[in-house]
Amino acid sequence: MRPDSRGAIGVFDSGVGGLTVLKALMRRLPGESTLYLGDTARVPYGTKSPEVVTLYSIKNAEFLLERGIKLLVVACNTASSVALPELEAHLRVPVLGVIAPGARAAAAKSRSGKIGVIGTPGTIRSGAYQRELQAARPDVQVSARACPMFVPLAEEGWVTGDVPRLVAREYLAPLVATGVDTLVLGCTHYPLLRDVIAEVMGPGVALVDSAEATAEAVAAVLASKGALEAESRAAEHRYFVTDVPERFMDVGAKFLGQPLSGAEHVDVSFG
Amino acid sequence: MRPDSRGAIGVFDSGVGGLTVLKALMRRLPGESTLYLGDTARVPYGTKSPEVVTLYSIKNAEFLLERGIKLLVVACNTASSVALPELEAHLRVPVLGVIAPGARAAAAKSRSGKIGVIGTPGTIRSGAYQRELQAARPDVQVSARACPMFVPLAEEGWVTGDVPRLVAREYLAPLVATGVDTLVLGCTHYPLLRDVIAEVMGPGVALVDSAEATAEAVAAVLASKGALEAESRAAEHRYFVTDVPERFMDVGAKFLGQPLSGAEHVDVSFG
Numbered sequence: 001m002r003p004d005s006r007g008a009i010g011v012f013d014s015g016v017g018g019l020t021v022l023k024a025l026m027r028r029l030p031g032e033s034t035l036y037l038g039d040t041a042r043v044p045y046g047t048k049s050p051e052v053v054t055l056y057s058i059k060n061a062e063f064l065l066e067r068g069i070k071l072l073v074v075a076c077n078t079a080s081s082v083a084l085p086e087l088e089a090h091l092r093v094p095v096l097g098v099i100a101p102g103a104r105a106a107a108a109k110s111r112s113g114k115i116g117v118i119g120t121p122g123t124i125r126s127g128a129y130q131r132e133l134q135a136a137r138p139d140v141q142v143s144a145r146a147c148p149m150f151v152p153l154a155e156e157g158w159v160t161g162d163v164p165r166l167v168a169r170e171y172l173a174p175l176v177a178t179g180v181d182t183l184v185l186g187c188t189h190y191p192l193l194r195d196v197i198a199e200v201m202g203p204g205v206a207l208v209d210s211a212e213a214t215a216e217a218v219a220a221v222l223a224s225k226g227a228l229e230a231e232s233r234a235a236e237h238r239y240f241v242t243d244v245p246e247r248f249m250d251v252g253a254k255f256l257g258q259p260l261s262g263a264e265h266v267d268v269s270f271g
Numbered sequence: 272m273r274p275d276s277r278g279a280i281g282v283f284d285s286g287v288g289g290l291t292v293l294k295a296l297m298r299r300l301p302g303e304s305t306l307y308l309g310d311t312a313r314v315p316y317g318t319k320s321p322e323v324v325t326l327y328s329i330k331n332a333e334f335l336l337e338r339g340i341k342l343l344v345v346a347c348n349t350a351s352s353v354a355l356p357e358l359e360a361h362l363r364v365p366v367l368g369v370i371a372p373g374a375r376a377a378a379a380k381s382r383s384g385k386i387g388v389i390g391t392p393g394t395i396r397s398g399a400y401q402r403e404l405q406a407a408r409p410d411v412q413v414s415a416r417a418c419p420m421f422v423p424l425a426e427e428g429w430v431t432g433d434v435p436r437l438v439a440r441e442y443l444a445p446l447v448a449t450g451v452d453t454l455v456l457g458c459t460h461y462p463l464l465r466d467v468i469a470e471v472m473g474p475g476v477a478l479v480d481s482a483e484a485t486a487e488a489v490a491a492v493l494a495s496k497g498a499l500e501a502e503s504r505a506a507e508h509r510y511f512v513t514d515v516p517e518r519f520m521d522v523g524a525k526f527l528g529q530p531l532s533g534a535e536h537v538d539v540s541f542g
Contacts, residue, residue, distance in 0.1 A: 041323045042313055047426075049515040052312045149434075152423045155318075163420075163441065166434050244320040 007229075008033040008238075009218065010069030010093075012060040015043035016155070016248055017188030018075025019255035021098060021211045025073070026237070028215035029222075031229035033236045035064055037266075038252075041242035044151060046120025046187065050082040053122060057083035061091060063240070063266065069093060070227055073218060077187050077210070078120050081128035094221050099123075101217040102184050102210025103132035107140060109206050110182040114141045116175040116205075118197075119186030121146040129186055143178045147171040147190075154189040155251055164193060168200045175201070182206045192254065239263035278500075279304040279509075280489065281340030281364075283331040286314035287426070287519055288459030289346030290526035292369060292482045296344070297508070299486035300493070302500035304507045306335055309523075309534075312513035315422055317391025317458065321353040324393065328354035332362060334511070334537065340364060341498055344489060348458050348481070349391050352399035365492050370394075372488040373455050373481025374403035378411060380477050381453040385412045387446040387476075389468075390457030392417040400457055414449045418442040418461075425460040426522055435464060439471045446472070453477045463525065510534035 009029075011022050015038050022036055037060050039045075045053045057079045061072055072095045074080045074087065080097030087095045106115050117129040124146040133140045149167050158164055175183065183205055185191055191209050198207060222228045229235070241248045245263035253259050280300075282293050286309050293307055308331050310316075316324045328350045332343055343366045345351045345358065351368030358366045377386050388400040395417040404411045420438050429435055446454065454476050456462055462480050469478060493499045500506070512519045516534035524530050 041319065043318075047314075047518070048312065049518075052514050148427060149420075149423055149429075152420055156419055158420075163434070163437050166437060170434065243323050247318070247320075 007068065007070050008035045009071050009073060010035045010037070010064035010067070011073045011075050012037040012039065012057070012064060012079075013075040013188060014038070014045040014078070015040045016252045016255050017151075019252050020188045020191050020209070021073065021075035021214055023256050024211035024215040025218060026235075028219055029228070029231075031231040031233035031235055033229075035067055035069060035238050035240070037064055037240045038248055039242050040248050044120070045076055045078040046122045046151060047148065048122065050122070050126065053079055054083040054086050057087060058090060061087055065091065065093070071096070071218065071222065073214065074098065075188060078122040081123045081126035094225075096214060096217055096221065098188070098210040098214045099128045099186070100132050101213035102186065102208060103129055104136045105210070105213035106182050106184045106208040107133055107136035109208060110140070112179075112181045113137065113139045114143070114178065114180045114182075116178070116180035116183040117142060117144040117186050118147045118150075118171070118175070118183065118190065119144075120151065121148055123186055129184060143175050143180055145171055145175055147187075150187065150193055151189045154192040157254065159192050160196065164196045165200070168193070168196050172197065172200045180205060182208060184208045184210065186210065188255075237261065240266045242266060278339065278341050279306045280342050280344060281306050281308070281332075281335035281338070282344045282346050283308040283310065283328070283335060283350075284346040284459060285309070285316040285349070286311045287523045287526050288422075290523050291459045291462050291480070292344065292346035292485055294527050295482035295486040296489060297506075299490055300499070300502075302502040302504040302506055304500075306338055306340060306509050306511070308335055308511045308537075309519055310513050311519050315391070316347055316349040317393045317422060318419065319393065321393070321397065324350055325354040325357050328358060329361060332358055336362065336364065342367070342489065342493065344485065345369065346459060346485075349393040352394045352397040365496075367485060367488055367492065369459070369481040369485045370399045370457075371403050372484035373457065373479060374400055375407045376481070376484035377453050377455045377479040378404055378407035380479060381411070383450070383452045384408065384410045385414070385449065385451045385453075387449070387451035387454040388413060388415040388457050389418045389421075389442070389446070389454065389461065390415075391422065392419055394457055400455060414446050414451055416442055416446055418458075421458065421464055422460045425463040428525065430463050431467065435467045436471070439464070439467050443468065443471045451476060453479060455479045455481065457481065459526075508532065511537045513537060
């Protein structure tokens with residue numbers, strides 16, 4: 001990677017969760033270098049206010065922009081749901097969140113138009129998925145539910161067994177009752193709980209992970225600008241975190257599906 | 272309260288949890304005014320590194336000191352376990368954490384000397400309770416266990432029923448097996464789960480909540496300095512938070528055991 005990382009795709013998240021989005025990007029666009037910033041000193045965003053999440057998002061974006069990225073992916077659903085307009089107004093590079101791509105994929109997949117969305121309290125309260133689903137398909141009937149315990153379960157690695165099953169039943173029973181045929185996993189942590197979520201929702205319900213859809217959307221934007229790198233190029237991937245790297249590297253490997261090469265600690269004030 | 276709040280007891284915590292300590296202080300010292308700062312923009316501390324928790328603790332302490340407090344209580348177990356030496360070196364007022372009072376109370380209460388401690392990963396990893404228990408009673412045998420899911424359970428209000436019982440069994444079974452006769456609730460959130468923890472530990476195990484012991488220690492320090500207010504004085508209590516106040520007021524009432532009179536939003540950078 002060139003020393004200033006010019007031309008990489010920038011990705012930020014509140015912590016490790018966005019690595020599921022990075023994983024999809026690396027698979028879809030193997031020639032693209034990436035810079036990932038996990039704001040582990042302030043994680044989680046999902047229970048915090050729109051004002052604070054927007055402030056942190058702008059600081060994250062500025063950190064990555066100073067390093068010369070060509071496009072920004074907001075990999076955090078909560079940040080995507082509240083901070084995207086502010087980021088778009090602020091930045092000179094294309095900015096993509098995970099909400100619109102995930103919503104469009106779900107709208108296309110659903111047969112009945114009855115779609116469920118699960119996410120953090122911040123994401124669900126924002127109504128962003130509900131709005132994007134409506135925009136993509138006006139006949140849609142959306143049932144949304146915040147599942148705050150799913151994030152600590154995923155980070156603890158409690159993804160199978162009685163505890164996650166019981167928690168999932170508690171949260172998802174109302175969605176099962178509404179008869180949705182498609183469920184959006186509207187938080188980057190939730191794909192780790194996919195098995196138990198699928199079991200509770202039943203075989204008739206399709207699960208949509210925004211990560212794949214977002215990677216597609218990034219590919220389309222870069223292609224339209226003639227800014228795609230050759231797939232044969234040796235891409236490089238760098239990781240920055242705002243708390244010390246150990247826990248990020250440890251938990252992050254589960255989210256990325258492979259060991260992390262190393263992460264650099266950056267100051268919490270981004271000074 | 273005088274406009275600059277001079278002479279109040281300052282209390283900070285990562286969020287709402289420290290209100291269990293404030294509650295004990297208000298009961299033990301009804302004439303004392305208090306200033307409480309909940310760092311809700313950065314909560315939780317329990318899964319973050321000692322470096323970051325110490326940095327946030329110093330900023331919290333400075334915010335309260337500027338308002339003229341006469342004594343500082345670090346109501347957060349994680350901050351007490353890693354940041355106390357730095358705070359003591361930094362400040363000109365007495366500083367009390369919750370660890371030493373809690374450990375001394377447990378050491379005095381245990382008959383067998385087999386004592387269990389539960390807390391956040393940060394608190395347990397620091398070894399602070401283990402050291403204080405050893406100092407208070409050299410024959411002690413300490414069994415410690417991090418219970419990270421207890422914080423989101425308490426904040427969600429899931430404090431009775433199958434989910435907390437199952438989670439408590441998962442965490443506490445190894446402590447039951449060691450035959451402890453006393454268990455320290457080494458996190459301010461855990462008193463909300465007291466019933467389910469007591470049920471899983473069994474009737475032979477005494478539970479120690481550091482909040483009461485800390486209130487006693489504060490009373491002793493103020494008395495020794497002749498700085499106690501008359502109990503008949505009309506005390507005032509002010510609350511500051513670094514994220515917007517709504518969730519703090521809502522969840523906080525559960526921790527304080529009474530409605531909060533109001534909370535003021537202060538800037539996240541404490542500028």
